[in-house]
Structure formats: structure tokens, C-alpha cells
Amino acid sequence: MDTTAQSSTSSKPTKGMPTASGKYRPYPQVDIPDRTWPAKTMTKPPIWCSVDLRDGNQALVDPMGHDRKARMFHLLMQMGFPEIEIGFPSASQTDFDFARWCVEEGNVPDGVSLQVLVQCRPELITRTFEALEGARQPIVHFYNSTSELQRRVVFAKDVSGIKQIAVDAAKMITDMAAKAGGDYRFEYSPESFTGTELEVALEVCNAVIAEVKPTAQNKLIINLPSTVEMAMPNVYADQIEWMCRNLDNRENLIISLHPHNDRGTGIAAAELGLLAGADRVEGTLFGNGERTGNVDVVTMALNMFTQGIDPGIDCSDIEHIKEVFEYSNQMNIGERHPYVGELVYTAFSGSHQDAINKGMKARKVANHPIWEVPYLPIDPQDVGRSYEAIIRINSQSGKGGIAYILQEDYGLNLPRNMQVEFREEIQRITDEEGKELPSKRIYERFIERYVSQPEGRIKFVDHHTYPDTVHKGVRIVAAEITDNGETRQIEGRGNGPIDGFVNALSSYLGVEMSVQDYSEHSLQHGSNAAAISYVEIVHAGGKLFGAGINTNIVTASLEAIVSAANSLLASGEVQ
Template sequence: MNKTTSEPAVSARHGMPTAGAKYASYPTVNLPDRTWPSKVIEKAPVWCSVDLRDGNQALVNPMGHERKARMFRLLLDMGFKEIEIGFPSASQTDFDFARWCIENGDVPDGVDLQVLVQCRPELISRTFEALEGARTPIVHFYNSTSELQRRVVFEKDVRGIKRIATDAAKMITDMAAKAGGGYRFEYSPESFTGTELEVALEICNAVAEIVKPTPENKLILNLPSTVEMSTPNVYADRIEWMCLNLDNRENLIISLHPHNDRGTGIASTELGLMAGADRVEGTLFGNGERTGNVNIVTLALNMYTQGVDPMLDCTDINRMKDVYEYSNQLVIPERHPYVGELVYTAFSGSHQDAINKGMKAAAKANSPIWEVPYLPIDPQDVGRSYEAIIRINSQSGKGGIAYVLQADYGLNLPRNLQIEFSREVQAITDAEGKELPSSRIHDEFRKLYVDQPGARFKYVDHRTYPDEKVKGRRVLEATILDGGREVRVNGVGTGPIDSFVDALARHAGVEMSVLDYSEHSLQRGSDASAISYLEMEHGSGKLFGVGINTNISSASLEAVVSAANRIVGTTAG
């Protein structure tokens, strides 16, 4: 290929050779009227899974029959209409699996099995043996066409490489006709990204002329990014250029088969679809040679989040993950898009607060459109839950802690209590340096505000009656434990809480007054518990108390005791 020149790097760093002296930049495409940048993906492509071929050949321990069969069943259940089941001429294992799929795979109508074969006569013959009895199978034949491989691997010119492709096309179409028809055909100029566009065009047109595709039986022309060598926009340019220049385009299905050497396989595929491609070959979660094949699940769910039906069932992403990891004996990273263990969690306090508020706003709006900050997809759409959206560590904030307590335990903490308790949690996570599960956060909440082990005061009972001396005021008589000893206290106020605060303040010898109070039910039903939150001001500041009781009045008085215990502790300390 003709290479554009670039200025060499000013200097090498850390022992690396000067970039411009060792690597040539990839050529751009002269396509001034390109249209793909203004297009959007409006429908799903034809998907073809190559997990059982490209994915399998890239494994340290290739799949045996059981692992292949489990993957095959998942692909059918997801709705793939084309599945490459192997390279039957390459090994007896692949041959036997192809026969199993045809004879025992329960392949539904409308699903085409695809097999891969090099453009070699003996391999083609063996491939047709493997396909006997299959309905509309796809014979995918290929040969490498790149300038580098022509020069250093095959030592052939363009005419010689084209002859390999056309001879194979002639043999395959003849054998298909003798077998009674019903076959479909796919040709790949392998290493398309390393092939001059004019050469790729010449060879593809020559193959199509032999296959003679029709509207009823189109030829799949697969234009693979066998090695990702350029930025995604250049790949898109190449796809659009081919679509514009191929003969008989209306009877061709242009297929993409991107790899991920530069880490932009997803982008290359999406731009390639905008550039006119009709079909995508890839693997479920991107397993493949080197850095992998393109990730079909990510592509499909990217489309889904843009309002496009991906035509694949991804509603049970946990099952997809389990089968992938079982069959490939690989582990999906925690941050893998859509499926990773942590992709629906938030550790940052600001993220947690935004998610918490977004969830509440979404529930209130009752709109069909999903709009929650930091969550581009509703986890429930792929079979995940909200339970682990927020996890608490030293980077967490009040919003995340509040969400965990609300979602898992039904506690709707007032804002000031969120701020106060978040400082307590922060101190623990800073000291321990690790994440706190929601159960630990709840335990710490109860320990600080409700159970208060070793606390001085404990509420037992109370009664109230009108104050005979002052109209509109009430007297409260309460029984409490003070250091384990039962005592009676009396107070006067406008209501039970005010009266009890007066009684307890005089008994403990501290100043305190109520700043704010709120309450709610913890669960439905006649035996529902009530929880009371009470913000108290005292001599050196303000703090919260919390009470939980089946009786709302008792819950509020327990909240007063909770605050008093914390004030006494603060005063003593």
C-alpha cells in the first residue's frame, strides 16, 4: 500500500525507537463526498456470531463438545439468524460439531449455519461433506489479499491472488449446484485493511461475477478489519468507497468483521454501518485473536440505548456472562460495558447523589423515557437489579449512603441526618480502607442512633395529661432507665415531645431543644413499625436522635432519648 509520510518524533523516550523512523502512517481515502458522517444507525444489521470459530481458535484451551453446545444453545436463544459453527475441514473436532449442529442441534427455520474454509480444493471438498443435509448453509471462503502477505507469505502478484479466489468461487458454486442448491456464499478478502482498495475491489468483483448473486440469494462480501490498522473514520471511508464502486451492489450484502487491535473495534463497526454495511460478524463479549473480535453485545446494547431494536435478546445478561465464561474459560472484567460486575454501581459521592435523585425523579415523572444520571441503560432491561447500584467506600457521599438505607431498609433519612451520618461512615471507611456492604452501614446506623449499646438512658413508658395551671400545655410523666436504674421524670410542654425534652433536660442537667422532627412507616400493615428522626440543639451544637417503635408516640420519645444519650456522651467527652 502507498504510505503517507509523517514527521518523525523529535526524540525517543524510555528506550522506544523514534516512531516516525519505524512506523508509517496509514493511508487515507480520497472520498471528498463521503456521506457517513451525517448518518445515524436506524436499524440493526444482520448479526453473525463467530464465537464458535474465531472465538474458539483464540482460546488457550479450545472448547470441547459440551462447551460448544452450551454456547450454541445460547446463540440460538438470543435470536442469532447466522452462526458460524466452525472450520470443519481444519479438524475432526470441528467436523463432528458441524455434523452435530445439523443432525441434533434443533436449528430453527430461518437460522443459517455458516462454516469457514480457505480457498483450497481439498478443504472445500471436506467442507461440503460436513454440510450434507444442512438447510441454506453459508460457505464462507477466504484468502488473504494484503500487499504485505502477497509479498512475504504467498510471493504472488495481484493476478495470482485473484486466481486463488476465483478458482475457489468456481469450485464452491459447482459443488453447491451438484448438491442440489440451497447454499449461500460469503467471500472475505482477508486482511482487507492491509489491501489497496483498488485491489480489493478487483478481487471482490471477480468473485461476484462467478457466484452470480441474485436478489433471492445475495453474495455476502465480508470486508474484515483483520488487523485494526487505522482510526475508525478511515475504515468507514473504505467501506463507503467499496459500496460506491462494487459492481452489482444491489445483490451484495456488505459485511464487517472488525478486530480490536487499536481498541476502537466498536467505533469502527458503528461508523462502518453508517457507511453502508449491512451485516456484522463478531463475538458476544469480544473474545478473539490478539485484542479480540468486535463485541456484539456492546454494539447491540449501544443501539438499544439509542432507541433502535437490536434484534437480539439481551434480557438475561447474567446468563450470557455465565455461558461465555463457562464455554471460553475466560473472566469478563468488572468494568466491561453493560455486563461487568461494577458497571451499575457508583462509588463517587456526587454520582451516588445524582443517581439517587434521578431514580426518585424518574418514578415521579412516570415517563417511558429512561433518564437517570450516570446510568445510560435501565439495569432491569438486561436482567440486572438496582440492589448494587450504589456501594459505599471512602469516596462515597451522603446521597449514596441515603440510597442504600432507603433501598435496602426503607429508611428515608432527612438531609441533615444524611450529612451527619455520612461523616460517621466516612471515618470508618477511611480507617478500614475498604468498601462497606449495606448491611454494615445499617448496623452502624442502628448502633449509633437506635440500639446505642452502653448508653446511659433508655425509654420505658409514659403518660400525659392536661396541665391544670396553664391552658394548652400538657404534663408528661415518663419512666426511663438511667444507668440501669428505673426513675420517673416529669416535664411540661405543648405536646409529648416538647414535654419529654423538658423532663429529660432537667433530669440530665443539660440544655437541649428540638430543631426538626419527621417520621414515617417502615413497612405496610397493621403491625408496621414507625421511625422518628429528631434533630436536637444543645449547648455545643446539634445532632440527631432516632427512635423505632410500633407506637408512633413511643418512637418519637425514643428519638429524644437517642439524642439525649448522644448529647450526654458528647458533654462527657
């Protein structure tokens, strides 16, 4: 290592950022040397609970009104969420009224539980039960903050006092549920779990468990939220495994995760937390939530889907999910957001485009069910997207991307050398204009340059061939062309119409030309199908390309030769 260079770099004054030393401290590690989660593999989805209507809603600049809430609520049911947190009914009349609407008019199907949040305060608990009257298997989610910082700064209580708040709430809630005679379920969260000493979180949770007395028929949800993401996701996984090992009555508990995204690793934390023993995940569509948001359950579900796991919620119409999300939240999803962003199935880079193009072709040939396309971890069609925008063209694009666009959208299969030349033409345009070129513009430029050639000096009109009576196997090609609008008759000899026409045109222009490469294919199916021919012509000064489109393949080939000749004339090398 060059210590001199390192010293020189570190001696420069730092602007803006304060010195971290002394102001911040590393999060403590969990002493669990025999951790098991790193060796585990995810094989099934968690129990999903959407908190869009509560946690997501309370994080909005303009919280949802009834219509926006109802649209979101119906979407969540359509997607198949088994548990939906519909609000904080004791916090406002709006939330209370919406909870009543969900119970009375929401058409909640069997097997879906409505969940509501409530603080561990008696008057709020009473109001919450009023909001849930008549609901089937609702979940009363009660919480209080247990973190060392909040105990000290916010509540001025010791561990015993914080624990008593939770136990008193648990007793009141279970008593009220018993009197109501309903099939209530319960969830407890030691809020700010990640800021709570593990021993304290365990003590409080075990006290709640002892009060609730969960059974196999009515398990208690213990939710361990990363209310503030404070450490790397592996630390959160260690915390979850430690709690799973030490909680009382574990077989009658559902361990739930509620990760936030302060460090940008909420999804990773949730995935590792499931490996560590958790059973359930609370999150929001596309990660909306306080500060940097909640865990993104759509991304997490599709991560599972790409690993061959049925995620248990339906993300097959990602555009509809996006539309409702943006309407209800009045927020826009970023263009690079995983799976749903406008540009996530789009490649501009030339090497990426080339690999995708080859991967799509190989998949068609292989006819194999396994999805294997470079740079695309998921088939866009599986989430309701199309292949149309996989490759888009700007100044960074390569020949493979341009070829893919022309093939997918217009059925043109350009030879490789022609791809290289045409790519230079498209790059010149994108460099000049500094923006993306749409597919139609690329196609029109191809036709203008290689097929229609409005500025081309030579035009093909007609031809006929007949045998050369002097030379066996040789045919004479007599063709009619126009040169700057004037009709000309030309004649040449060769082993076929293409060879003979090149000979005729070479003689007429006074330059030796020959066909280096030739290919053709049909553009449509049916008796009236057009065909396209591509030719690569070599001459003393280099090589040129041309293309022709006609219902007659021979005519298309001769038009392609004229196209190449016009490019030669336009270069100024031939008069």
C-alpha cells in the first residue's frame, strides 16, 4: 500500500461533514456465535400484513380521504393480503369512520383479518373496540416504546414502569375481547425494538405473553419492529434469532417483522429476519412510510418469485398496483424503482442491449421454461409489462440494441456488419440531438438510408434475364434504371440475376463492385408477404450496404444493390 499517497489524501480538509469520531458510535453486535440463519434458505413466503392504510397513510403530506383509502383497501384485498392494518381508529374521527366502513361495507372476505393499532392507554383501547364491533377475527395491535433512549428522554420511566404499561394494556385488551365475545386476535410491539436492549425487550414481551396466554388456536403476534433502522441487516437477523430462541411459549407465537428503511436496507433486513426465524412481515406497497419508508412488500414478494417461491400475494398486474398506489398516496414511483419503475426493464448500454438481444433469441430457440436472459432477472410479462421498452436507444446504445429494436418492432434482421454501420448513423443523430430516439424514428431512418433513398441518384425500374448462348451457365441481365430521372438501359453477365446486375451496374458506373454478403427474409406471413434483402458490396475503396423491400425477392435484391451503389455515388468516390 502506498502510505504516502494515503497520508496526502487524508490530510486534505473536509468540507461540510463533521468528524464522526465522538459524535456517533457503532451499534453493538449480538453475542450469538452459533447463529444458524446464515446457512438457511428461504423456501416459503411469510404471512403478509399491509400497513399502507395506517403507517403509510400517516406518512403522507396529504393523508388519504375516504375515496383514496377505499381504492387502496380494495387493491390490497385483490392482491390477497391476509391481514390489512386499516388505521389507528382511536387517533382521529377519520380513521374511526373508515374502520367502521371497512367492517360494515368493505366486503371483507373470509380469511382476511382487519388490524388496527392502538397505544397502551385505556381510553384509546376502549375507542378501538368500538371501531371493531362486528369484525371477523380482527387483530388488536397494541404497543409501547421500550428503547433505552425513549425510556430515559421521553417517558422518564425505568424498565419496570415500561413493562407495567404493556402488561396493563394486555390485561385490559384481553378482558374486553372476552366480554365482547368476538374471535379477537392480538399483536404486541415493543416499539423501537432495535433501540432496546435485547434482555429488556425479552422481559417485556414475556410479561405480555404471560398475560395474554396464547394458544395453538389463537397465537399471539409478537412484532419486533426496526422502527428506526440502526444497524446492518445481519445484526437485525441476529436480534430476531436471539429473541426466537429465548421467548416463552414460542410454539404459540407468530414472530413478526416491521422494518423501516433508514439505512436503505429494509428489504435485506426483512429477508434475513425471516431466515432467522420470523413468520410474518408488515410493510407497504413500494415502501411508503415514515422518513425513508417501510419495507417494500412488492419488491420483497417479487424477490421471492424470482427464486421460484410463490410469494402468496398477486403482483401480476404491476401497472394497476402502481396506478392505485400513486392515486391513493399522491406520490410518484421512481423510474428506477425495482420491478415497477418505468426504466427497470430498459437497457440503453450497448453491451447490455447486445446481451439481452442474444438472450431473447436463445430463449426462443431453446424453448425452455426456465427464464434465462442476461440483465433481466424477471420476465417482464410476469408482472404485466411488455417487451416493447426493454431496449431503448440513446448515445450509449450499441448495435445489438438497435438490431433488437428493428427486429422486435419491425421484423428486420440486420446482418452484423450492417448493424455496425447503421449504429454509427444512429449514434451521430443521438449525439447531435442529445436525447433518446424512439423506435419509429430509428426505423424511418433505416428505410430512408437503405431502402427509399429519396436523394438517391439511381432508381431500379425493371429487369429480365436470358441465357448467354456463347458462355454455358452464364445469364445475361438486361435492366432498366433511371439516373437522375433519365431512363437508362444497362446490361451485364453473371451466374444469376444478382451477379449479372452487379456486373451491369459496375460497367455503367465505371467502378468494379462485387457482392461480399447477401441475406434475405420475409417480413410477413401469407401469399402477399413482402421480403427484404440485404447486400454488402465491396469496391476498391471499401464496402457499402444496401437493402430492398419488395414482394418479389429478386427485385428486392436488385433494389438493395442500387441502394449500395447510391451510397457509393453519394460518397463522391464515383462521378
